[in-house]
Amino acid sequence: MIRQAKGKTPRRPPPKKTSNNQKDPVGVYCRARPLGADDEECCIEVISNTTIQLHAPDGLKANRNGEFKETQYSFKKVFGIKTTQRELFEDVAKPLVEDLIHCKNGLLFTYGVTGSGKTHTMTGSPGLGGLLPRSLDMIFNSIGPYQAKRYVFKPDDKNGMEVQNQVDALLDRQKRDSQSTVPKTPTTRRIDPEFADMISPEDACRADGVDEDSSYSVFVSYIEIYNNYIYDLLEETPFDPIKPKPPQSKILREDQNHNMYVAGCTEVEVKSTEEAFEVFWRGQKKRRIANTQLNRESSRSHSVFIVKLAQAPLDADGDNVLQDKNQVNVSQLCLVDLAGSERTSRTRAEGSRLREAGNINQSLMTLRTCIEVLRENQMCGTNKMVPYRDSKVTHLFKNYFDGEGKVRMVVCVNPKADDYEETLLVMRFAEMTQEVEVARPVDRPICGFTAGRRQRNQAFKDELTRRLEERGGPVDGEFPTILNQLLQSFPPLPPCELSGPNDDVTLPRLIEALEKRHRVRQMMIEEYNKTANMLKSVLQEQDGNIVSKENFIHEQRGKLGEKDKMIQNQKNEIDRLEKKSKMLEYKIDILQKTTNIYEEDKRSLQHELESREQRLQREMSEKRRMESRMQGIVTDAKLKWEKECERRVNAKQLEMQNKLWVKDEKLKQLKAIVTEGKTENRQPQRPSREKDKVPPKRSASPSPAPSPYNGSQSSLSSLEPIYNFSQTVRPDPHFLRQGSVSVASCISEWEQGVPQSRRQGSQSPPDSRKRAQGLPDSLSRRRGRCWAREVPVQPADVDLEETDHWTAPPVRPLHRRSHSAGGERWVDHKPTSNVDLDTVLQLNLPNAIKVNAPNEKALSKCDKYVLTHQELASDGEIQTKLIKGEVFRTRGGGQAVQFTDIETLKQENPVVASSRKRRSSESGQDGEPMEGDWTDVETRCSVALEMRAGSNLGPGYQHHGYTKRRKP
Ligand code: ADP
Ligand code: MG
Numbered sequence: 001m002i003r004q005a006k007g008k009t010p011r012r013p014p015p016k017k018t019s020n021n022q023k024d025p026v027g028v029y030c031r032a033r034p035l036g037a038d039d040e041e042c043c044i045e046v047i048s049n050t051t052i053q054l055h056a057p058d059g060l061k062a063n064r065n066g067e068f069k070e071t072q073y074s075f076k077k078v079f080g081i082k083t084t085q086r087e088l089f090e091d092v093a094k095p096l097v098e099d100l101i102h103c104k105n106g107l108l109f110t111y112g113v114t115g116s117g118k119t120h121t122m123t124g125s126p127g128l129g130g131l132l133p134r135s136l137d138m139i140f141n142s143i144g145p146y147q148a149k150r151y152v153f154k155p156d157d158k159n160g161m162e163v164q165n166q167v168d169a170l171l172d173r174q175k176r177d178s179q180s181t182v183p184k185t186p187t188t189r190r191i192d193p194e195f196a197d198m199i200s201p202e203d204a205c206r207a208d209g210v211d212e213d214s215s216y217s218v219f220v221s222y223i224e225i226y227n228n229y230i231y232d233l234l235e236e237t238p239f240d241p242i243k244p245k246p247p248q249s250k251i252l253r254e255d256q257n258h259n260m261y262v263a264g265c266t267e268v269e270v271k272s273t274e275e276a277f278e279v280f281w282r283g284q285k286k287r288r289i290a291n292t293q294l295n296r297e298s299s300r301s302h303s304v305f306i307v308k309l310a311q312a313p314l315d316a317d318g319d320n321v322l323q324d325k326n327q328v329n330v331s332q333l334c335l336v337d338l339a340g341s342e343r344t345s346r347t348r349a350e351g352s353r354l355r356e357a358g359n360i361n362q363s364l365m366t367l368r369t370c371i372e373v374l375r376e377n378q379m380c381g382t383n384k385m386v387p388y389r390d391s392k393v394t395h396l397f398k399n400y401f402d403g404e405g406k407v408r409m410v411v412c413v414n415p416k417a418d419d420y421e422e423t424l425l426v427m428r429f430a431e432m433t434q435e436v437e438v439a440r441p442v443d444r445p446i447c448g449f450t451a452g453r454r455q456r457n458q459a460f461k462d463e464l465t466r467r468l469e470e471r472g473g474p475v476d477g478e479f480p481t482i483l484n485q486l487l488q489s490f491p492p493l494p495p496c497e498l499s500g501p502n503d504d505v506t507l508p509r510l511i512e513a514l515e516k517r518h519r520v521r522q523m524m525i526e527e528y529n530k531t532a533n534m535l536k537s538v539l540q541e542q543d544g545n546i547v548s549k550e551n552f553i554h555e556q557r558g559k560l561g562e563k564d565k566m567i568q569n570q571k572n573e574i575d576r577l578e579k580k581s582k583m584l585e586y587k588i589d590i591l592q593k594t595t596n597i598y599e600e601d602k603r604s605l606q607h608e609l610e611s612r613e614q615r616l617q618r619e620m621s622e623k624r625r626m627e628s629r630m631q632g633i634v635t636d637a638k639l640k641w642e643k644e645c646e647r648r649v650n651a652k653q654l655e656m657q658n659k660l661w662v663k664d665e666k667l668k669q670l671k672a673i674v675t676e677g678k679t680e681n682r683q684p685q686r687p688s689r690e691k692d693k694v695p696p697k698r699s700a701s702p703s704p705a706p707s708p709y710n711g712s713q714s715s716l717s718s719l720e721p722i723y724n725f726s727q728t729v730r731p732d733p734h735f736l737r738q739g740s741v742s743v744a745s746c747i748s749e750w751e752q753g754v755p756q757s758r759r760q761g762s763q764s765p766p767d768s769r770k771r772a773q774g775l776p777d778s779l780s781r782r783r784g785r786c787w788a789r790e791v792p793v794q795p796a797d798v799d800l801e802e803t804d805h806w807t808a809p810p811v812r813p814l815h816r817r818s819h820s821a822g823g824e825r826w827v828d829h830k831p832t833s834n835v836d837l838d839t840v841l842q843l844n845l846p847n848a849i850k851v852n853a854p855n856e857k858a859l860s861k862c863d864k865y866v867l868t869h870q871e872l873a874s875d876g877e878i879q880t881k882l883i884k885g886e887v888f889r890t891r892g893g894g895q896a897v898q899f900t901d902i903e904t905l906k907q908e909n910p911v912v913a914s915s916r917k918r919r920s921s922e923s924g925q926d927g928e929p930m931e932g933d934w935t936d937v938e939t940r941c942s943v944a945l946e947m948r949a950g951s952n953l954g955p956g957y958q959h960h961g962y963t964k965r966r967k968p
Helices: 056-065 085-092 095-099 117-122 131-146 166-176 274-294 352-380 392-396 398-402 417-433 453-470 481-488 505-676 715-719 745-753 756-758 767-775 776-788 812-822 856-861 910-925
Strands: 024-025 026-034 044-046 053-056 069-072 078-079 106-110 153-155 159-163 212-225 229-232 252-254 260-262 268-270 302-313 328-338 404-411 437-439 698-699 799-801 826-829 848-849 864-872 878-889 895-906 946-948
Touching: 024 910, 026 417, 053 417, 053 715, 056 131, 069 417, 085 095, 085 131, 095 106, 095 131, 095 328, 095 404, 106 117, 106 417, 117 131, 117 328, 117 404, 117 812, 131 212, 131 274, 131 302, 131 328, 153 212, 153 302, 159 302, 212 274, 212 392, 229 392, 252 392, 260 392, 268 274, 352 417, 392 398, 404 417, 453 745, 756 812, 826 856, 848 856, 856 895
Parallel strands: 026 078, 026 404, 106 328, 106 404, 826 848, 826 864
Antiparallel strands: 024 437, 044 053, 053 069, 153 159, 212 229, 212 268, 212 302, 252 260, 302 328, 698 799, 864 878, 878 895, 895 946
């Protein structure tokens, strides 16, 4: 029974992205070819089986200042130079072929720079068959026994597939056989040597799980896209050697299912690998011829080899292909050898060739852009228009990206340094491409027939043949056993022999029997039909059950996939968290260590703080002790000084009383002179008060500060009141004054009072002389003590004796000077603060040891000492004092200086001096008794200072006397 099912291509449900949310990224593989020549520089390195590294060639590095650094690219898999064609096929194309057989579409393209091995990878060469011949071989190895007879499947012109009835198919076959050009059987055909031995028999592989209850047919098309035109490489064009017709370009169309196809493209049904090779080779040859004729470069065209696999279930008998177009499934695998990725500059093209190159690049650029936009849409959730239509290549494969399918790309790399820059671009594009995801094709539901039909049918046929053979074939008139048994169950036929022409019995009886039989048969048929129907419905029910079960399983699988994805996500999350926790642990560790260090620091600092506090405490207590001690000392000193002050006040009081007494006396004398006139005895009586007078010996105030006498200016200045006058120190203290009384007051006193008394007692030695003679008892005694003294007396112990004034004999300083210029050794003490006065009279001591400060060493070598002391006189002139003394060796081993003489050298303004003289002469003219230059006579004093060199003590004794002032 031949049935014909002709109709329109079933509208496959348009691909819904929502129905199939499972997506796979575009699988990108990288293959590196070996270097062409050994001396070429290599710019790539396969780091691992997923990573490849690019090194900038030396020339580039130098030119671009390290702009090109080493870059790594990761792919699903990287194949090194030693990878065989078979290994590559196993990884890259085999899954696509399996998918094809299971009704899923696939797209595989090679991409790379010209010469990088795209064609080698896709097509290969004899003995080294590429992905294309291997894929074809695998397809035929898998579906070989289940292929439908030629022309059973017939492509319509709208990218669909029809199932022809057997008569039409038979007629088409006969038509084909009659064409002499096509050899009858492909197996006996001569194979093109260029494609011979592409695949060795041991490399043969086949897909598992091929549906045996289906019938298959393979169709191939081969097109070339050049300069954005599509050419059919399998189109049969009558060859006209005189006027060759240029190939006509094809256009793209969209079918009912929105799939793109090349309208009017030849689809050749092939039944074996060899035949398929043959067809491919035909197309290849045509391509070469066209390229030569039109002067094109094949590397600039994209070649697309499309393998379509049509499959339809067998009918219920398992005998013929089900004549139901809805049950026909067509899947396709596109094998694309893209044009070389080249920059226009490298193509060395000019004019129209440049435009071609530009177009080639344009199509690759469009591919690039499409991938970029797709990626952006998928990653950012945007809905930008993908410019598929901008080039034929992208337009043709649009459905793979916005529909479903499996897309794989092999990036071919030539390691040579010349290609570096282009390879870099290729790598970037390839790496980006694997971020694009394509919807995973779903499994097609199988038709509602029982599985294993083909086998059952085959088994039945086999059994029948076997039995027939057993019987030696069917004998005429003899029915097969089954039919016999069937016939025996019918009512027996009555004897059919007619007794005569008028036999009315036999025929009606026969008719009746036959009618009976007919009824039985009718009944049997009915029963059979009933049973068959019942069985059919049961089977259909079972099939429905199975389908629903399978759908359920499918659903569950989907869910399982989702769950798997979830688990994977959670695993990833766990991994991430674990990494994070490890990181945190590491951080904690570091922090712990830091804390330990800080604590250590803290401890040591605390320790230091404690020790410092203790030290502070100690110092504080020390300070307190010191304070209390100082307070003690201060109170002691205070007490002492209070006592001292009291004592001095008393002394002052006494002195004042004394003065008062002297004045009284003078007053009395004056009074006596005035009242009594000239009297013989005007000598003042020794005042009765003299008895009450405080003894002359009194304690003088020491220099206020007990600073050591070390020749410093400050210590000398403390002696200033003592050296106020030009003095010649005499060994005998003829005239003594209180040390602490100011010299100026003494002068005024004497200028006022003494001349009178002297005038009065000038001829006769005053009473004071007696007194002076009497006094020296104690004084000489004291002086003797002083000379013998070894230990300097504390300033507080210095005694001062006052004597009456007396007229000292005129001093002869020249004598002194000549004496001082004698052979004795001098210590010439000149404080550094002295000013050089540049006067005529200068101290000149031969043999003297000059010192700035007295020291024991100098003193020990000398026996005379002189201190040159300068000070400001009351008239503003600088007066120089030469304080002389004798050096004694003390019993304690030290030196003591006894001051014996003070010479005052003073510069005077002549005008002032003459006026003074005039004044004095005037006063003399007034009748005042004149005693030489008494008025000019300055206080002379003799000072004896005893000191121990280097001792802290001040001068021991101070003797004051008047001496004649030497004029400068
Ligand atoms: P493309 O098609 O990319 O321009 P081809 O495939 O034509 O490059 O390769 C150029 C040359 O390099 C050919 O001679 C080819 O035999 C050789 N070749 C390419 N890849 C390999 C490989 N993996 N192993 C050996 N030779 C290769
Ligand atoms: Mg090529």
